[in-house]
Amino acid sequence: MSLGVVMLCHTALNRAAQVARHWAENGCPVVIHVDSRVPQTDLDAMKAGLADLPDVLFSPRVACEWGTFGLVQATILAATRMLEQFPDVSHVFLASGSCLPIRPVADLKAHLAAHPDTDFIESVTTADVGWTVGGLNKERFTLHFPFSWKKQRRLFDAYVRLQRRLRIQRRIPEGIVPHLGSQWWCLTRRSLEAILTHPDRPRHDRYFRRVWIPDESYFQTLVRRVSTRIESRSLTLAKFDFQGRPHVFYDDHLHLLRQSPAFVARKIWPQADLLYRTFLGEDDQNRPAPNPGKIDRLFAKAVERRTRGRQGLFMQSRFPTWGRGAKCSAGPYGVLAGFDELFTDFRPWLTRAAGARVHGHLFDPERVQFAGGETVFKGGLSDSATLRDYNPQSFLTNLIWNTRGETQCFQFGPGDVQDIVWFIAEDPQARVFIVSGAFAVPLWRSGMSVAEVRPLAARMQKIEADLIARLESPWTKAQVRRWTLAEFLENPAEPLQQLLDDLNPRSSHRVTDLPQLVPLRGFGDFVQDLRNQGMLPVLIGDIDASLDTAPETLPTARLRVVR
Amino acid sequence: MNPLSIYRLRLQRKRLLWRAFLKRRQLRPVTNRMDRLRDQPILLFSTMRNERIRLPYFLDYYRRLGIDHFLVVDNASDDGTHEYLAQQPDVSLWSAEAGYKQSRFGMDWIMHLLRRHGAGRWCLTVDVDEFLVYPYCETRPLRALTDWLDSSGTRTFSAMLLDMYPKGAMHEQPYREGQSPFEIAQYFDSGNYTISRNWHYHNLWIQGGPRARLFFASQPRQAPAMNKIPLVKWHRSYAYISSTHMLLPRGLNLTYEQDGGEKPSGCLLHAKFLDTFAAKAEEEMKRGQHYADSHEYRAYRDGLARERDLWCTWSEKYINWRQLEILGLMSKGNWA
Known part of the structure; x- marks a missing residue:
């Protein structure tokens, strides 16, 4: 039994290579997918740097534009390669190039060995409380998204509005119950194979190709059809700000990260030398007791500061308009x-x-x-x-x-x-x-x-x-x-x-x-x-x-x- | 706003860009060391005159923050500034003999350089006595900030000017070369800034601090503006309107949140009030090359003549950026 890691990379390839080496040296085979928009020369340099590691492979490349099916496609390609090439891999861990393991790999392996048939994937039904932050929720599954959100924002928004007004809805295929969750998961070989070799797979892919941000819903939805045991939480620490962008970790977060119960953190600033040195280096013995509340508080505070701010403060970057606190002092x-x-x-x-x-x-x-x-x-x-x-x-x-x-x-x-x-x-x-x-x-x-x-x-x-x-x-x-x-x-x-x-x-x-x-x-x-x-x-x-x-x-x- | 005035703003911007383009002939390149710049460098732009004594600390401070290259216009210095800058490996130097005032206080020259070398890059435009402080500046280099701004799609970062002053008369503690000016000018006013919105350019107009408190108490409208937007991911169509106070297109000036939240912002610590100030004020008065007929300097001279100390019992002693954030002068926003 062993753990395989699939890495999706598009920038800071040197850091990704460093992390891949860390995984491989700790006995975890790695399959790397590099965005096809990355120049071949950069990829060649990365490959050359990792040539001495037989357990690091590269998958065929596709373009991964944010919010599109490319990311799912890339995951499928890399995961397939992983399952084919490393028959003794029992769990597959999906990580990005800017993820960093923040606890010893042995801990993660021990954790998975203790839960052999469990899929660790956040999977939340859209029928209940909205999982998303500041974006579409259920509508990701029922509207059409022909326009790029990054490059054609106005068209994207206008088309969403139009569909809402005309009440255009896609039909959700039989057997699919929309679920959302963090895109970073750890699935068992059995579940992953069941998803990838599912008789309905072409139908699934066809459907999800037109779903908005499918990397947060494809596996999260399909795993519900095949898995026997789902633990709906991600093993990766990823915090999002109020607009749904991931928070970045820097050197000064070292102390916080050491208190996290998660195994991997995302995303790490590529130049956070201290973090990479600490977590990829020697096992540090005296880790403080886990305190996830502290990290949550830090980021919750940041979001609150950005959305509500300090009441009664008028300054260069807070100047509320009428009705938003323009006429309000700091205290009675x-x-x-x-x-x-x-x-x-x-x-x-x-x-x-x-x-x-x-x-x-x-x-x-x-x-x-x-x-x-x-x-x-x-x-x-x-x-x-x-x-x-x-x-x-x-x-x-x-x-x-x-x-x-x-x-x-x-x-x-x-x-x-x-x-x-x-x-x-x-x-x-x-x-x-x-x-x-x-x-x-x-x-x-x-x-x-x-x-x-x-x-x-x-x-x-x-x-x-x-x-x-x-x-x-x-x-x-x-x-x-x-x-x-x-x-x-x-x-x-x-x-x-x-x-x-x-x-x-x-x-x-x-x-x-x-x-x-x-x-x-x-x-x-x-x-x-x-x-x-x-x-x-x-x-x-x-x-x-x-x-x-x-x-x-x-x-x-x-x-x-x-x- | 009606289409006509929007079009007028466009014309104004075009005029500023043309002006800068025509003034390019006043710039004589001295050294150009930009051939070996790294990918996506962070650039610093500055105009200066006779600032030799301040330079070592200035360059050192910004090198430590992670500025990759300095682009400096030397306006007819005669105290060795020129020679010193020409020797620095990470400085590209231009010299301009023409009038400072006639070139919009150096902004025409800077804007030409910005357009020429700054497009698509993060550019910091500061004076030699302005020192940028931003959230986490002790632990994160400037690139961490610009990367974060990039990822959140922000093009400008505001940093209010914060006048720093010593306790006691300015000439009592002479400034030594290489020394941090904030060992002497340790104090600032923490909460007397007035803000109003400029509906035409969408920027905030901030005034206040010790200068408003002492020199402009009877004519507050004339008090110097403290709002600055020094850090911009430049585009060739951008233009600074007045110093680095505001930009066109005016959407760039929306560095503040209007719905009640706080956007991230920093401060420019202003080390103007040192023992060098008196000589500078005298010189500027003579040259008459400063903003609004140097009336600012005139006001200082009158104020200083009365042996006034900028310090008061409520002056705050500078500690670090966290102190400024707690006092509400700058904000971390959602950068955590």
Whole structure:
């Protein structure tokens, strides 16, 4: 009993020859098929290099264009040669020229000896979950494919669409149940002979000649007709990216490959000297324990990075369009309108209570008010208002990206540059809290006369009304909570608790201290004066004179004690 | 986009190609050593002037990455750059005496060389102070990247310019020949880049970094562009529009993913801010041969006159490419 290896080669023939030598020296006869598009001189050089090995043979050559029957044809030619020339071969292993055995050949032989009648071939029925990545599945068997996918992509796609629309379907021959699977398999002599000498073989070949990518379905389907025992997994480690292209292994994957339970890996970069040297060299004794999950994770991560990317990152190779994350930051952040105006120590309180970084008015027209009055902030963000206003969206997404892991909060109000509002409104990461009408409190405290204040207040009310309208538009994705000043003052503790819950949902500690409310005695009269001057302070709500008798400190007793 | 403007882009591309073709006469071949190139070489193209002190490290860095041949245009150097390059076994040298500005800052010459020698090959176009960093660059040579790009059918690879600067004033730590400039200029700005999309050429327009932060805070539109596409599998019909910032046909500029994923990308570490900078700025001011009337250099001179240090408390110290990838300045994409 012995193992025979069929190798399909089309590039990097020197590496293929090196691997063939390795197989042959370990007692495995090899039949090599070289793509007929490879120049004869290259093939001659390869043959000359392997001339000293009697157990390495070459099969007749056919052209192997990807996705066509040529690859199956080549496999059939080489396998036939193998079965004829080496009568004591009991298993045939199909490998490519860029496959590399990553465990000792003796291990593979022992494995096959332990499973003498088993065919190791991935074979998945198309009726169930799709095996393919980003391509045709069942339709590979039922449509016609006269055009080359590589050279005539548009025609290929158009013809597929046309057939779908016209509902053209090929008839699947009697007895064939479409199965798909990795093209790299290891079959027993019995099964392989049964496939190759099957009475229906001409009919099979005729059918599969027109199937799309038959190398992933020919043996995988037919083996179901002849085999007694199929183990549906490939002994070859081959990972595919999101477009169905194989991942390539490099020198820095050495450690990963040594942890793989597979016997052969594909595909290896031809210049990965270290890999070839290590795995074709001496048996290394202290292999780490197999850990296939690690390899899976690495490649799954790569695919995820390519298809989903890091949320909230805008950079040279990730710039999502609208609807794909163009309006989305890296993490939740708080936008606070009106709080700073009502409390004397709101920022330090919020910093303490929410464990967040609390900035001032980041969109102040004069200067970016970073927390702590810094002139430059994390990532090198400048406090220059001109730079910020040049591209406010980049400014904000940069800030949130740079401070991943720490919640950012900033004050916002009608006195700020409003360009960013559209972005905030559509950003699902934004948590916006508005006490509408709070802008009136600093105006009242400024000591200006009501007549002076009225136009200012009216303008700010207009800006704030626009702000609220944008934040409550149908396109809004931000989480917006809004109270009128009157509502807020009725019971400030509850909105503040709400704010903390939203900004720091995982914190379990209860708030015991609350910020200090500015004294509001006389504010009710001020609002009435505004009314008398002809302004309608809608955003403030119904403030009555009762404020004047309200306590200066917050009614802490009214805090909810249990959540 | 309407057919007319598409046709205009085509005319623009043809004009650029003609321009480069006509400027070929300004190039005088000095050494041509391209006769024994390997199959599918990776080529580096560069224009330079008076960069003798930087050359040993520059050549060495790119040789280690796996550049097979350097094609250099020397623009009237008088500090030994010319002689040094003429001796290198893997450099083919041309010399051009004509104006740098009049040749689109050397791009006309480079484009002629690209068309002549770069077609069908991977071509890296960089300045002598730009050092390419790409995913896995410590363990995989450049050819691993180009092979991978080939297999995924990608023709261009973007590498954003990342300004590197020292801590303290630039003249404090003099640069020695052969030394890595990043022993001195160790710091960079990690997260203050503004990006907008150029709908006309489909490229991203990136600005920011220390130059925008300090020199262009009052006129951010004028801040230099940081987006670059230096590595291209060249075709004779391609043209660089402005430096290596963007290309025509504009489909080549789509080096970014728009559906939310990340494509692979690298960075060009920019070793401009060394002690050599002051002299360079002075010279360029005199020659007036730099982009937009050298106003960039003027801004630096004014900025530097105020003894400004580019370093700030949030400057990031450079470690390796993985750090840049974590910071989101470049990406591995699906290359694993």
